[in-house]
Amino acid sequence: MRKRKTLNSKHKTKNEKKKEEEEEEEEEIEKIEKIQKPKFSLAHSLYQKKFILLLFLFRIANSYLCQTFADPDEYWQSLEVAHNVVYGYGHLTWEWITALRGYLHPLIFAGLYYFLNLFGLDENRFIFLQSPGVLQAFFGSLTDFYTYKIAKHWFGYKVANFSLILNLSSWFLWFYSTRTVSNSLETTLVIIGLYYWSNSPHVIFKSRKKISIAIFLFSIAFMIRPTSAIIFGCLGLWSLKKLNNWNHRLKFLFVVVAPIFLSVFILSTAIDTIMFKRPTIVFWNFLKFNLLSGNSEIYGTHPWHWYLSQGIPAILTSFLPLLIFSIWLQFKNSNLGQSFLNKIKSKKNKNNNNNSKNSSINKKNTKNQYQNKDQKKNKNRYNQKIFTSESKSDFYMYQLKKKKQNEMKKNKNRDNNRNGNRNRNRNRNKSNQNDNKYINYNPKVSNYYPKSNQNSSTSQMYLIFFIIIVNVFVYSLLDHKEFRFILPIVPLLLIVCSFSLVNFSEPKSTEEKSELIGHRIFFWSVLILLILIQVFSSAYFGMVHQRGRVTVMNFLSDEANSYQMDNKEMNVMFLTQCHATPWYSHIHKNISMSFPDCSPRLKELNNLGKVPDSQFFEDETLKYVTKKFANIANYPTHIVTFDNFWLKMKDFLESKNYRICNINFNTHFPVDRELQKYVYVLCKNE
Structure with missing residues (x-):
């Protein structure tokens, strides 16, 4: 019986081995998360509430200080429609006659207007004008909060802290987060849904709550803006690829995704049918008009490279170098980048070897000419033995071997000292498990992930790049382009930018305190300069431009x-x-x-x-x-x-x-x- 078991274990398929390895990794991750994440406590919940409240107050100030005109859709496709629904007067543009827009987004503000009208608060002009901005500020604060949680959960506290700094200082998020355009709410729904989306195929069927919340939010985002299907499609393809079994894939599509999406679709279609007073499927009208008929040219045309040459550089401004360096770090640490760099190094080594061979031939000729002089000079200190050119090369090889042996001894001593220091500091590290969760810093991108969750973090990194690249590619195919169309991927771009800040935040060698202090002063002064450029842009475009x-x-x-x-x-x-x-x-x-x-x-x-x-x-x-x-x-x-x-x-x-x-x-x-x-x-x- 034992022999049969061993034979069966040897003949396991590759898929079964992969499943076992993935299950073991997930069990280890769950154990570590249970140790690192404390149970529910009142202090922790109050801390999160205070954090959200501070972000909400920040975005309220943002909405009040943002007093300029950005885009007609801020008023004509949301507030104007809501005003018409509640008060009976308000202009409806041609998109509402042809049913290219849905009522799901304007009805949110219609509910707000109905509440103000019910209690007579709409008579106060200040409350009436500022209340939509306050509501949108709440959505914007949720975007900031869940962006921070995504970065912390996937990449660690350092990346999360820097991504929060970049989010709050970004002029583009300041300019659009509190505006009542549908892209702002789409961004909130996408970011929260991305947080609840599990990248692990086995967890999809174990914890249905999180994945159900994510699909529900993505379905609402799709009904508000059908173009959000790009992000939802990227996540779906990513998960289907990880599900090796076709039964699991079909189960995921028809048991998990389809019921939630269809329920939201039926609800949205029912609302639009009631409001338009005729059967309407808005997202089909939208896709038919813009993609199939090619009528997006009505709003203007732009070149295919507009997002790469103008869109993303204008959105990031001073943060653009951080994005470029983060992309370089990721490419450098990827298999493709390493193979590319190794090819370049091998070519350089070949050229150096050819040059060294030519130089060695020339040296031999000169040595033979001056052999008598070399014999007089090359005497051993101890036995006064004279070395010829042949014995001299043997002596050099002997010296090299001795040097290598000494280096090996030194490395062993260093390793022993390090192991001793680690054993001494184990008790100290136990009290700081949560703080030291993401230590083991290395300038390489792959090494500032948590040790336990390093593989999953790299996959999340590739997922973010996959979403960004596909979004930019698809939007570049459309004739009409606007900055706000790629608003949902801006928080992801800022997370990628934070990788560069983590890389630059600590010096490579911290032997002297003066070097460490000088490096930190230089780092924070450069970061403050980048933030000041963003603040100046926020103030100008939020309070001056088109006021x-x-x-x-x-x-x-x-x-x-x-x-x-x-x-x-x-x-x-x-x-x-x-x-x-x-x-x-x-x-x-x-x-x-x-x-x-x-x-x-x-x-x-x-x-x-x-x-x-x-x-x-x-x-x-x-x-x-x-x-x-x-x-x-x-x-x-x-x-x-x-x-x-x-x-x-x-x-x-x-x-x-x-x-x-x-x-x-x-x-x-x-x-x-x-x-x-x-x-x-x-x-x-x-």
Whole structure:
């Protein structure tokens, strides 16, 4: 019987051996995590709550200090739709007529508006305007918190601490985290889902709670923005690859993923069907319009390399060198990188050997010429023996052997001393298990992972790179590109950047204290300089750049209140490009407002063959204005325009008794068109 067992154990398949090895690794990891992770304690839970609260307060300050205009979707695809749902008035863009957008995201803010209306808080203008930013600040704080948890769980405390510093100081996350664009909520859902997603194929079926939470969050993100399927697809392919058995793969797809995804899909479709008052599948309309029909060109086209040449460099700015160095470290420590570097070294060694051979031949010729002189000089100290050229080479070999033996003895003594020191410090290390979890630092990237979880950490590293590369590749294939499209991978990029900071944070040799202190001063001074560049960018883009588009609506809101007090009708005409400012969700008054329409030429809109009003206005401003005023019985009480358009129609509007009554600074440099430095409000003289 014993012989049969040994024979069966020898003839095990490769898959069975892999499974056994993976199960043993997971058991070891679980044991270590049980030792390292304390049981539930009130102090630990309070610490986490305080941590989230601090991040939430930071993002509230972020939302208050971010007072500029970023993207029309911040208002027109979320707050404006929610305002229309709750208060019954608000402009719906052409995307909502063709059902390219879903109501799942705007209904979050509709619930907020309903709550404010229920308790009469919407009458306070400050509360009404700041409450959506506070809600989005909560989502942004969750993004920061779970980014930190991902970095800590996968790569250790050092990487987590530096990634938190980079997240909180990033100008791009400051600019977008608290805005009500769907990309911000998508980022939150993706990061939390990524934390709960287990990379181990065996844990998928053991702990269904975490993987179910992850799939639920990814399903919601997909219904809000179908492009989040790129990240979800990357994770799915990664997990399916690790599941060696097809039965497990089918079980994962149809038992774990399908029920949760279908339930969220049915709920989202039911909401859209009720709101649109017709059966609609929004994500299919979105994919059909943008990908299959190729209509994404309507919003503008960019070259294929835009994200690599402009997008990521602008998003990271001063953190870009950290990303480049982290990529180099990972490539250097990978099998491909090591083979590539070994080939280069071998070529160099061949060249050096050829040069040494040529030089040795020349030396032999010279030695034979001066052999008599060498015999006189080369005498042994002890026996005064004279060495010839042949015996001299033997003597050199003898000396080399002695040197090697001495070096071996020294290394053995060092190892013995190290082992002795380790045994002495074992009791000290027991009390600091949690702090020393990720010690064993080495400048190489692979060695600042935890010892126990080193293999899983390297796989998580490859997973992050896989998600980033696939996202950038897929988005580069689309004609229309924007910075905010890759917002969900920005926290992952900052985690990768933190690898460089861990590498630079400690010197390679710490023999002298003066060198260590000098290295740390240099490191932190450089890091503070990089952060200051980010802070300056955050302050400028959050409080200065395109500020006039928002402040002009504050002036119009005050004017609407005064007109309402005097029982007068207010009529505002926007002679600007379409969607240039916030709308009813900012004024919160049911007054008459109009702007040049920019809907694309589509069969669904019955406007084929017509030139868009916005294009006609920008190309021939004066003709558009004269035609517009010829068809109006009652002239508007207020006109909003930019300084570049004002110069083209100044004489005509002054002849109609309009004067500048409010000036708002907008920007210092042009964005997508000629410079629009100021926003003017023209009031009609009675």
